[in-house]
Amino acid sequence: MRLNVNVVVNGRSHALEVGAHETLSDVLRERLGLTGCKVACDQSVCGACTILVDGDPVSACSTFMFKVDDSKITTVEGLAAGGVLTRVQEAFLQDGAFQCGFCTSGMILLVTALLARDPNPDDATVQQWLSSNICRCTGYNSILAAVRRASAGLRTEAAA
Amino acid sequence: MLAQAIHPPAPPHPIAMRSRKHISPFNLVRARTVDEAGQAMAASRNARYVAGGIDLIDLMKSGLEVGTIISLDAIPGLRGISLEGDRLFIGALTTHADIAESELLHRHVPGFREIWATVANLRIRMVGTFGGNLISALPHYDAPAACAALGAVGRVRKAAGEYMDAPVTALGGDKSALLEGTFIDVHEPVRLLADRSLHPVLSVYLAVRPTGMRATIACAFARPHVIDLPLDASLAQADVAAEVAASAPAMMESSIASAAYQRRMIAVLLKRLLKRAAERQP
Ligand SMILES: Cc1cc2nc3c(=O)[nH]c(=O)nc-3n(C[C@H](O)[C@H](O)[C@H](O)COP(=O)(O)OP(=O)(O)OC[C@H]3O[C@@H](n4cnc5c(N)ncnc54)[C@H](O)[C@@H]3O)c2cc1C
Ligand code: FES
Ligand code: FES
Numbered sequence A: 001m002r003l004n005v006n007v008v009v010n011g012r013s014h015a016l017e018v019g020a021h022e023t024l025s026d027v028l029r030e031r032l033g034l035t036g037c038k039v040a041c042d043q044s045v046c047g048a049c050t051i052l053v054d055g056d057p058v059s060a061c062s063t064f065m066f067k068v069d070d071s072k073i074t075t076v077e078g079l080a081a082g083g084v085l086t087r088v089q090e091a092f093l094q095d096g097a098f099q100c101g102f103c104t105s106g107m108i109l110l111v112t113a114l115l116a117r118d119p120n121p122d123d124a125t126v127q128q129w130l131s132s133n134i135c136r137c138t139g140y141n142s143i144l145a146a147v148r149r150a151s152a153g154l155r156t157e158a159a160a
Numbered sequence B: 001m002l003a004q005a006i007h008p009p010a011p012p013h014p015i016a017m018r019s020r021k022h023i024s025p026f027n028l029v030r031a032r033t034v035d036e037a038g039q040a041m042a043a044s045r046n047a048r049y050v051a052g053g054i055d056l057i058d059l060m061k062s063g064l065e066v067g068t069i070i071s072l073d074a075i076p077g078l079r080g081i082s083l084e085g086d087r088l089f090i091g092a093l094t095t096h097a098d099i100a101e102s103e104l105l106h107r108h109v110p111g112f113r114e115i116w117a118t119v120a121n122l123r124i125r126m127v128g129t130f131g132g133n134l135i136s137a138l139p140h141y142d143a144p145a146a147c148a149a150l151g152a153v154g155r156v157r158k159a160a161g162e163y164m165d166a167p168v169t170a171l172g173g174d175k176s177a178l179l180e181g182t183f184i185d186v187h188e189p190v191r192l193l194a195d196r197s198l199h200p201v202l203s204v205y206l207a208v209r210p211t212g213m214r215a216t217i218a219c220a221f222a223r224p225h226v227i228d229l230p231l232d233a234s235l236a237q238a239d240v241a242a243e244v245a246a247s248a249p250a251m252m253e254s255s256i257a258s259a260a261y262q263r264r265m266i267a268v269l270l271k272r273l274l275k276r277a278a279e280r281q282p
Helices: A024-031 A087-094 A104-117 A123-130 A141-159 B002-006 B034-043 B054-061 B096-101 B103-108 B112-116 B122-127 B130-136 B142-150 B237-247 B259-278
Strands: A002-009 A012-019 A050-053 A056-059 A071-074 B027-030 B047-050 B068-071 B081-084 B087-091 B153-157 B163-167 B178-185 B191-198 B202-209 B212-218 B225-229
Touching: A012 A024, A050 A104, A056 A104, A056 B122, A087 A104, A087 A141, A104 A123, A104 A141, A123 A141, B034 B047, B034 B068, B034 B153, B034 B178, B054 B130, B081 B103, B087 B103, B087 B130, B096 B112, B096 B122, B096 B130, B103 B112, B112 B142, B112 B191, B130 B142, B130 B178, B142 B178, B142 B191, B142 B202, B142 B212, B191 B259, B202 B259, B212 B259, B225 B237, B237 B259
Parallel strands: A002 A071, B027 B068, B047 B068
Antiparallel strands: A002 A012, A050 A056, A050 A071, B081 B087, B087 B178, B153 B163, B153 B178, B191 B202, B202 B212, B212 B225
8 A cells, every 4th residue: 555654854845755664764765765764673672763753762674664653864974064073973973973884874863863952961861862772782881971071061051 | 515414594583673674564544532443453464553652562563464553642532531530540641651640540550550660661661552462462561461450441442332341351352353441440548569670580469458469470371371379478479479489380482591499489589578568658
């Protein structure tokens, strides 16, 4: 069955005709070329495919496209405006919060969602959020450091 | 040649066989009322309701074919937590994240919110629903265990159109029944404790009311094993916990934990919960 689905992806409106059975990760990667949405476990475990739906972190691999009709979707490609990295992206670079990079787009979106809700999360909250996504390389310490750096940057920005 | 004869190629691993490319096409109905959803179910062959879709999409990636999927998203009133008289109502489409953030639930059933902030992962909590969890009712799922401890009942609409209240442990068998939500009796104070430290090998829940306690043991059985305990059970914690463990029915086969280990751990986790109940710890 074919359906019409309207979505705003990274600020751009798309009216898409999709199969009811198509997943969000396939449409993002194969129709819209947004390959920053990685697919690894394909069953909502690892978080490599994390994207934001109306600001909430969601597994694109386990979401039917029809579920996101009329939603705003953000992928990692939609973060940097005019080539200027966000505070979270900049912090990941500065703290070397990645090695192979496969988890990184999902991690950056997860942290972006966390800091949008709570710009100054305590360590327990940060750990609880990060425990949702799997990184096999870093041991998480550099990611934790990046979250602290981005959070401090946001606070300075807010105070200025 | 010889090597091939001695080591025939292994069959493909089931995980390698599951893929979103396997999801077969289906018709989609977006129901606007419970009755419309029920009518669509009655009119379709091989139909399924869908809420968050996490379990259904996973089953379909492994080859489950569904003729029609009936989406419940647009039906008003199925998402949220409300107080109806002295019963709390948790709508079937309430997400795990909604539960982990609910002030009302926290006021009436202290402990529930904190436990739910540890269920699954954040992405699943954002999308996965309490109702979907109760209907799927896999042995390690938390909603059936928590609801059984609290003596909750589910409000379902059967395919023929009649409504009925059913114990949560009886939900899930009839795929054509639509779950509207779950009622928890809060006419007397009740708090919920859980030890999920061994999940998904074992989890133990304990609901504590002024009139008595109810424990449920999940993961090791097809359906949560329910035990009613007198209030003074929290005084003889070790004895009660050992007795419950010894008298629990046979465990399911598990590839990650032996039955002897699970039975031993029932005693350990239940004793911890009884101690917390006695000391009024959260
Ligand atoms: C990595 C991972 C970790 C997890 N960890 C945990 C955990 O720690 N604890 C735990 O409890 N769960 C866990 N889960 C399971 C998760 O909580 C469930 O997948 C989720 O709650 C299912 O809800 P859903 O809305 O997505 O269900 P859906 O996939 O939409 O539906 C599930 C089933 O219920 C039926 N259904 C849905 N809603 C209704 C309704 N209102 N009436 C009738 N039928 C209905 C559907 O037809 C389907 O058969 C985990 C899952 C994953 C993938
Ligand atoms: S690929 Fe989606 S969660 Fe792992
Ligand atoms: S950087 Fe390799 S998995 Fe995280």
